[in-house]
Amino acid sequence: AGVESIITHLRAGQEPDMDRVMAAAEDGRARNGVEIDMAEVRVALDAFRDIEAPKWDWSYARLQAHLHVTVDGIGEIDGHPDIIMPSIVLDVKTSTRRKETARSVELGTYALMVEEETGEEVAEVGYLTWVRLVKPVWQTIMTCVDDGFREWTRARWGGFVRANNTDDLLNRKRAERGLPPVNFSFPGGPLNGKRCRTCEYRPALGGRCDMAVT
Numbered sequence: 001a002g003v004e005s006i007i008t009h010l011r012a013g014q015e016p017d018m019d020r021v022m023a024a025a026e027d028g029r030a031r032n033g034v035e036i037d038m039a040e041v042r043v044a045l046d047a048f049r050d051i052e053a054p055k056w057d058w059s060y061a062r063l064q065a066h067l068h069v070t071v072d073g074i075g076e077i078d079g080h081p082d083i084i085m086p087s088i089v090l091d092v093k094t095s096t097r098r099k100e101t102a103r104s105v106e107l108g109t110y111a112l113m114v115e116e117e118t119g120e121e122v123a124e125v126g127y128l129t130w131v132r133l134v135k136p137v138w139q140t141i142m143t144c145v146d147d148g149f150r151e152w153t154r155a156r157w158g159g160f161v162r163a164n165n166t167d168d169l170l171n172r173k174r175a176e177r178g179l180p181p182v183n184f185s186f187p188g189g190p191l192n193g194k195r196c197r198t199c200e201y202r203p204a205l206g207g208r209c210d211m212a213v214t
Helices: 002-011 017-032 038-055 105-120 146-178
Strands: 067-071 075-079 083-085 088-095 124-131 137-144
Touching: 002 017, 002 038, 017 038, 038 088, 038 124, 038 137, 067 105, 075 146, 105 124, 105 146
Parallel strands: 088 124
Antiparallel strands: 067 075, 083 088, 124 137
């Protein structure tokens, strides 16, 4: 949220008001209910303003755009890429380790979504990551979006699509026998228990998931 506030200022031709930037970061922290060292956040945002932001032309940047598209071979996707610029999509992260590649399903998916929405090819995708090392630093890592990357992304999604279709088929057979639906294809549960908080299948919200972190 703080990075978005800085970009919003710069996009309007203004110097970032760091009080407003920090207020946006605090709102983001409160909204997500996470504990964050706000002093470290200020260090990160000052570094973004002074070192990372000047590398880019933010004139036509779209921030947290809500995209709902249907992508061939995947189906309906709903998402919010952090930053969309002409031919470039960026995602803002924080981590204790440097990113090794930007060739990820996440960024490949964002590229396909933006291409579907705009009808224009995305040339590059990348991560802007605040790496929390002993001496923290912003890392920029980019990759070209070529046909190979697009097909790899579709192939990775294809496994999920086929698994979901299998669950639908097996659960239709269970429904015919009067049995409740169960999860056949994804027995591992969420990678992060926080994802359970708002999931419609969480028992606390009336769902039937047996793997929810309560």
